[in-house]
Amino acid sequence: MTPADVSAALTAHGYLPNDGLTTSVFLAMQLRRPLLLEGEAGVGKTELAKVLSAWxxxxxIRLxxxxxxxxxxxxxxWDYARQLLHLRAAEATGETAGRSSDAVEAELYQERFLIKRxxxxxxxxxxxxxxxxxxDEVDRADDEFEAYLLEVLSDYQITVPELGVFRAATPPIVILTSNRTRDVHDALKRRCLYHWVEHPDFDREVAIVRLRVPECSDQLAxxxxxxxxxxxxxxxxxxxGVAETIDWATALGKLGVSTLDQHSVETTLGTVLKYREDHDRVRKGGTQLLLEQAMGHR
Structure with a gap:
């Protein structure tokens, strides 16, 4: 496998990566290292993991x-409800008679009662x-959880005191995302490969829209x-972000819009902007000016 193979596979599953992201994914898979993706919300960090799974x-498995x-x-x-039902059933049938409390308790801590997160x-x-x-959004967790993640991702093993150690024969492909609401600690970053996901440039965003919304014309895209x-x-x-660009193009297509005009922009802003203050700012600046900039882009 080469980075070109990764790029082709991701593209075939609806994700158009740039060379830097393609190389990062390739190395994460070859080196079996976690990949930390940072960037603004909506640039495609979470979507990459979904596409990797499909490929x-x-x-x-999303956390x-x-x-x-x-x-x-x-x-x-532990599934305490199942454990209690098992204990009551054992008492009702007399299975617990003559057994020590330790033996009964040990039976409750079997893998069948374990809820695997x-x-x-x-x-x-x-x-x-x-x-x-x-x-997803590891920057929202606290320091203690980050420290635990570092331990798990270093050895790919987890200890359950009652059952022993679970080890990964083949490590999972691990994608961590961060919107950078706070800095992820250096120790966790050192364990991971790293890539900053930018908003795509104009030509790549057009290509992404055409790929994800095939019914959208090149002109509208x-x-x-x-x-x-x-x-x-x-x-x-x-x-x-890119997700909103795709949503907007899809919405315009559903409305039968073939070219942007002031009415279509004003009535569909809610698919691309999600805060009232942003709506006000766009309208204050003038949707007509926005249209002129859009039409003037070549």
Missing amino acids: TGGEL QCYEGIDAAQAVYD ALLRAIGHGDGPPPVLLI RQVAAAVEAMRDLNLYKPP
């Missing part, structure tokens, strides 16, 4: 990070292609990409 055939996440949500937990599912996967483990590019220069609260 490799590995299960997509959505948030403040306060801990092992019970990310690694494993995202990290343990990825580490303890069975046969077939390795899963794609997406650790160019107008939409140019209008979004102009919006990104307006110092908006939340500049539109």
Whole structure:
């Protein structure tokens, strides 16, 4: 496999990467290292993991990070309801008679009562292609969880005290994403390969729209990409990402719009801008001016 093969495979599954991202994905797969993707929301970080799963055939296992996440949500937990039902059934049938409390308790901590969360599912996967483990928005987790992630991603093993050690025979493909609401710690960054995902340039964004929205004409794709590019220069609260560009082109197609005009822009702004302040700023600057910039882009 070469970086060109990775690029071709991702493109075939609807994701158009640049050379830097293609090389990063290739190296992450060859070196079996996690890949940390940073960049603004909507530039395609999460989508890359989904496309990798579709390409490799590995299960997509997503861990959505948030403040306060801990092992019970990310690694494993015990199914206390099943354990209690098992214990009551054993008592009702007399199976517990004459047995020590330690023996009864040990029976409750078997793998069948274990709820495997995202990290343990990825580490303890069975046969077939390795899963794609997406650790989304890792910048939202706290320091303690980052430290635990570093330990797991260093050895690809997890210890469950009651059962022993789960090891990955083949490590999963690991994609971590960050919107950089805070800096990820250096120790975790050193464990990962790194790539900053930029907004695409104009020509690549047009190509992405044509790839993801095949019914969109080249003319409309160019107008939409140019209008979004102009919006990104307006110092908006939340500049539109590639996902919003695709949504906008899709919405315009559903409305039968073949070329942008002031009415179509004003009535569909909600597909590309998601904050009232940004709507106000675009309208204050003038949608007609935005159109002129879009039409003038060649």
